[in-house]
Amino acid sequence: MPIIETKNLSYTYPSASRPSIQDISIKVEKGEFVLITGPSGCGKTTLCRTFNGLIPHFYQGELKGEITVAGKNAAKQPTMEMAKHVGMVFQNPENQLFALSVEKDVAFGLENLGFDRKEMRERVNWALKLTGIYDLRERSPHEMSGGQQQRVAIAAVLAMQPEIIVLDEPTSFLDPLSAEKIFEVIYDLNQKLGLTVVLVEHRLDLTAKYANHIIIMDEGKICFDGKPREVLSKQETRLIGVGIPKATLLYEMLKKEGAKLGNTTPLCSKELADMVQEALK
Amino acid sequence: MSVFDGLKFRKVYSPIHNLDPRMKFIYVIIIFAVAIIFNTIIPLLTLFLMQVPFVMLARVQKQWLRSLRGAMFLASFIFFINIATNFFTQGYTLNAKNIEDAATMTTRFLVLVESFSVFFLTTSPDHLGLALEQTKVPYEFSFAFTTAVRFVPVLAEEAQTIMDAQKARGLELEKGNFLKRIRNYVPVLIPLIVSAIRRSLELAEAMEARAWGATKKRTNLYALKFNKGDYVLLALTTGVLIVAVYTVLYVPVPTIRALLGVP
Numbered sequence: 001m002p003i004i005e006t007k008n009l010s011y012t013y014p015s016a017s018r019p020s021i022q023d024i025s026i027k028v029e030k031g032e033f034v035l036i037t038g039p040s041g042c043g044k045t046t047l048c049r050t051f052n053g054l055i056p057h058f059y060q061g062e063l064k065g066e067i068t069v070a071g072k073n074a075a076k077q078p079t080m081e082m083a084k085h086v087g088m089v090f091q092n093p094e095n096q097l098f099a100l101s102v103e104k105d106v107a108f109g110l111e112n113l114g115f116d117r118k119e120m121r122e123r124v125n126w127a128l129k130l131t132g133i134y135d136l137r138e139r140s141p142h143e144m145s146g147g148q149q150q151r152v153a154i155a156a157v158l159a160m161q162p163e164i165i166v167l168d169e170p171t172s173f174l175d176p177l178s179a180e181k182i183f184e185v186i187y188d189l190n191q192k193l194g195l196t197v198v199l200v201e202h203r204l205d206l207t208a209k210y211a212n213h214i215i216i217m218d219e220g221k222i223c224f225d226g227k228p229r230e231v232l233s234k235q236e237t238r239l240i241g242v243g244i245p246k247a248t249l250l251y252e253m254l255k256k257e258g259a260k261l262g263n264t265t266p267l268c269s270k271e272l273a274d275m276v277q278e279a280l281k
Numbered sequence: 282m283s284v285f286d287g288l289k290f291r292k293v294y295s296p297i298h299n300l301d302p303r304m305k306f307i308y309v310i311i312i313f314a315v316a317i318i319f320n321t322i323i324p325l326l327t328l329f330l331m332q333v334p335f336v337m338l339a340r341v342q343k344q345w346l347r348s349l350r351g352a353m354f355l356a357s358f359i360f361f362i363n364i365a366t367n368f369f370t371q372g373y374t375l376n377a378k379n380i381e382d383a384a385t386m387t388t389r390f391l392v393l394v395e396s397f398s399v400f401f402l403t404t405s406p407d408h409l410g411l412a413l414e415q416t417k418v419p420y421e422f423s424f425a426f427t428t429a430v431r432f433v434p435v436l437a438e439e440a441q442t443i444m445d446a447q448k449a450r451g452l453e454l455e456k457g458n459f460l461k462r463i464r465n466y467v468p469v470l471i472p473l474i475v476s477a478i479r480r481s482l483e484l485a486e487a488m489e490a491r492a493w494g495a496t497k498k499r500t501n502l503y504a505l506k507f508n509k510g511d512y513v514l515l516a517l518t519t520g521v522l523i524v525a526v527y528t529v530l531y532v533p534v535p536t537i538r539a540l541l542g543v544p
Binding site: 080088100104113117124142156 | 424
C-alpha cells in the first residue's frame with residue numbers, strides 16, 4: 001500500500017479565483033526519495049501542505065478529491081494528529097525555530113505530544129547526533145548559520161520519528177555548499193532509517209542523483225511522474241522551467257555529436273565523468 | 282541597533298546563573314521589602330554592598346556597572362528633589378539631616394535597581410520562561426514571552442535591512458524637525474509590521490506542523506530543581522529577613538550624623 005496516495009486532488013485557496021492544484025493523482029511508496037519540482041507558483045508547496053493537513057485545516061479553502069497519508073485521511077485528521085506521521089521542514093529556517101536553545105527546539109514537538117522527560121532526552125540526543133549538530137545543542141538558534149538552523153529544523157521533526165519527512169525548498173536560503181550538506185543529511189536518513197522523503201527543490205543538479213521518484217508539476221498539474229532517468233531525458237521537460245542537471249544536458253549534446261557513451265542517462269557530473277572515462281579507454 | 286544589545290542574553294556559567302530563578306526572585310522581593318522597611322542610611326548601604334559578592338560571583342560587573350550608570354540620572358533627580366522639598370518645607374535651611382535623608386532615599390532607589398539588574402543579568406529568558414511554566418502560568422503566556430525574546434534580534438536585524446533599503450531609495454531619516462523625523466520612520470515601520478505579520482503566520486504554520494496543542498498536559502525537556510546553591514540562598518534570604526525584622530524592632534540604628542557628632 002502506498003504511504004501517500006492522492007486521487008483527483010484539487011484545492012482552491014480562500015478568495016482565490018482558480019485552483020492552485022488540480023486533479024493531482026500520485027502514489028508514493030514507503031521508503032522512496034521523491035523529488036517534486038517545477039517552476040515557481042506551480043503548486044508544489046500547496047501539494048505539500050495537503051500531506052499533513054495544513055490544507056485544509058490551517059488554510060481553509062476548498063479541498064476536493066481523496067488523500068490518504070500513512071493510512072489516514074489527511075483531509076479529516078487535524079494537523080496535530082498528522083504531525084506524528086508527517087514531519088515538515090519549511091523554507092525559511094528562521095521562522096520555524098521558536099526556542100532559545102537548540103535542544104529545546106528539537107524537543108518542542110515531543111513536549112507538545114506529552115512525552116516523559118527520559119524518553120524525550122533520548123530522542124532529542126538521537127536526532128541531534130543523526131543530523132550532526134550534537135555539539136551545538138546549547139547554542140541559541142539565532143546565532144547559527146542558515147545551514148545549521150535548517151539542520152535543527154530537520155532534527156526537530158526527526159525527533160518526533162515520523163514515517164514521512166516533507167521538505168519544502170529547505171535550501172533556498174542557503175549557499176550551495178551548505179545546501180549540498182543538507183541533501184547529504186536527508187539522503188542519509190532515507191538510506192539508514194528507511195524514511196520516506198518528499199523533497200521540493202529547484203536544484204536538480206544537486207538532488208536528482210538521490211531521488212528514485214520524480215514528479216514535475218506545472219500550473220497546478222502533474223506533467224511527469226516517474227523514474228528520474230526516464231523523466232529527465234524526455235525532451236518535453238525542457239519546455240517547462242525545470243533546471244535539468246547539466247550532466248544530463250551535456251550527455252545529450254555529446255550523444256548528438258556521435259559520442260559513444262552508455263545508454264543510462266547520467267544525473268550528476270560524477271556519473272557523466274565515469275561514462276566519459278569508460279568511453280576513452 | 283545597540284538598544285537591543287541589552288536584551289541579548291549570553292550564556293554564562295556561574296553559581297549565580299545556575300540558581301533556580303524562583304529562588305532568585307524571592308530573594309529580590311525580600312531585598313525590596315527590607316529596603317522599604319528601613320529609612321536610615323547604614324542598613325541601606327549594607328544592603329547595597331551585600332549584592333556586590335553576587336555580581337562578582339556571576340562575573341557580570343561590566344553590565345552591572347552599566348545598568349547603575351543608567352540609573353544615575355534618576356538617582357540624582359531623586360537626591361535633589363528630596364533636598365529641595367526638605368529645604369522648602371523645613372524652614373529654608375540646609376543641614377546635615379536634610380542631606381542624609383536625601384542620600385537615604387537615593388540609596389534605597391539604588392538598592393532596588395541593583396537587585397533587579399542582578400536578577401535579570403543572571404537569569405536566562407529560557408529559565409525565566411521555565412519558571413513561569415512551573416509556577417502554573419498557562420503555557421501560552423510563557424511561550425509568548427520566550428518567543429518575543431527569541432525574535433527581538435531577528436526583528437532588529439530586519440528593521441536595519443529595511444532602513445538601509447529605504448535609505449538606498451532616498452529616504453532621509455535624520456532630516457527635519459522632531460515631528461518630521463518621526464514621520465520619516467513611517468516607510469520603515471509599515472514594511473516591518475507587514476513582514477512581522479507574515480513571519481507570525483509562518484511560525485504558526487510551523488507550530489501546527491509540530492503538533493502544537495496535541496495534548497492538554499504538555500511536558501518539558503527541562504525541570505527546575507532546587508540544588509545546594511538554592512538552599513544556601515534560601516538560608517541567606519531567611520537570615521536577612523530575620524536580622525532586618527529584629528533590627529527594626531529592637532536595635533536603634535544610629536544615623537551617620539550621630540556617629541560623626543554633627544547636629
